[in-house]
Amino acid sequence: MKNVISITEARKKLPSIIKSFKASPDAVYQITVHDEVVAEIKKPPTVKPGEAAAKLLDLRKHLRPKRKKCRISESVKDYLYVAEDSL
Numbered sequence: 001m002k003n004v005i006s007i008t009e010a011r012k013k014l015p016s017i018i019k020s021f022k023a024s025p026d027a028v029y030q031i032t033v034h035d036e037v038v039a040e041i042k043k044p045p046t047v048k049p050g051e052a053a054a055k056l057l058d059l060r061k062h063l064r065p066k067r068k069k070c071r072i073s074e075s076v077k078d079y080l081y082v083a084e085d086s087l
Helices: 007-023 051-061 072-080
Strands: 002-006 028-033 036-042
Touching (some): 007 036
């Protein structure tokens, strides 16, 4: 249910508007200035318990796997002492 109110009325009734969300959480208040809608007040969507964790786990599945580490210290001679024949 959308309610259109002027900005002056919204300033006066702001505490009652906020309290009205307890009775009807689906209510939407559109605030107008010179008959033009400039803002909307509505209750934020609620997140079910565990939904955020489930989304994070789903995102983690799509990440690239970690690169395999290359141990340079095991083959340091191959990197430092190149045979003169291969040059």
